[in-house]
Amino acid sequence: MFFLFTDNRPLALNILFGALILNAVYLAWQIAPYTPLGKKQVYKIKQDNQDNQLAVMISNVYEDNTNYQGCINEINKAQPDIILLLETNHEWEKKTEILDDTYNYQVKVPIDNTYGMLLFSKFPIHEPQVHYLVEENIPSIFCKIKLPSGQLVQVYAVHPTPPVPNENPRSTERDKELLLVAKKAVKQKLPVLVIGDLNDVAWSYTTELFLKTSKLLDPRRGRGFFNTFHAKIPFLQFPLDHAFISTDFKLIKIKKLDNFDSDHYPIYVKIQFEKQADAEQAENELEADADDKKLVQEKINADT
Numbered sequence: 001m002f003f004l005f006t007d008n009r010p011l012a013l014n015i016l017f018g019a020l021i022l023n024a025v026y027l028a029w030q031i032a033p034y035t036p037l038g039k040k041q042v043y044k045i046k047q048d049n050q051d052n053q054l055a056v057m058i059s060n061v062y063e064d065n066t067n068y069q070g071c072i073n074e075i076n077k078a079q080p081d082i083i084l085l086l087e088t089n090h091e092w093e094k095k096t097e098i099l100d101d102t103y104n105y106q107v108k109v110p111i112d113n114t115y116g117m118l119l120f121s122k123f124p125i126h127e128p129q130v131h132y133l134v135e136e137n138i139p140s141i142f143c144k145i146k147l148p149s150g151q152l153v154q155v156y157a158v159h160p161t162p163p164v165p166n167e168n169p170r171s172t173e174r175d176k177e178l179l180l181v182a183k184k185a186v187k188q189k190l191p192v193l194v195i196g197d198l199n200d201v202a203w204s205y206t207t208e209l210f211l212k213t214s215k216l217l218d219p220r221r222g223r224g225f226f227n228t229f230h231a232k233i234p235f236l237q238f239p240l241d242h243a244f245i246s247t248d249f250k251l252i253k254i255k256k257l258d259n260f261d262s263d264h265y266p267i268y269v270k271i272q273f274e275k276q277a278d279a280e281q282a283e284n285e286l287e288a289d290a291d292d293k294k295l296v297q298e299k300i301n302a303d304t
Contacts, residue, residue, distance in 0.1 A: 070260030
């Protein structure tokens, strides 16, 4: 406030103050689509069709977290149809075996490097595949889930490495993995669901490039941030855990779940497949221009 009402300010401070204002405006413009002021990309359902519904829970459990029962309790409360647990080592695999009684179908890739993945489903899993798209110790899970109606849904579960000094100093590996999945998603004839901890905020340029390339939609747009990280720092939280869906899905519910000593909140998304939704929501896809397409190829071809 003192700065605002002081006349004799050095030119450098005026320039700095102006730059800060411009930066604040730019950030507000970036996050605006994720506020209630933004346009909703995914519409709510109008008619209930339980045989075509899919409830998803995504949770980065934090590998060193030993509150296994807290995780199971949260799953029991939410009752999702499919669960993706991330940062799951062999101990997490063992401690969550009780879920096998309810979730008859699983794809388990426990790894003791904070990149293990456990996928549980109440619905049949078809053609499960574990890929190491960019880095030899960073898995992703591709599979098809069969809804009660018989409709198959292509699922891509991912957890690329973040651009941090102790792992990857650049974002090259993360960006490449996300865009490789985006290229697969856009060619897919089935309804598509991409889930995971993307280690990137919803409004970043890379995430937007992913949406443009994949032609998928973000159900948070026009609804809120649904910040999932860092669960233990209330004033510093970002949406890092994502569920992106194809245009033939509509939204039933999206919400954050309760934390169980992880550094991430779980997120819950319930969607419904509607064949006609594609015609209604296709206009909500983000469009890639020539520069975007060129950048995608550069990132995919980049050395890692």
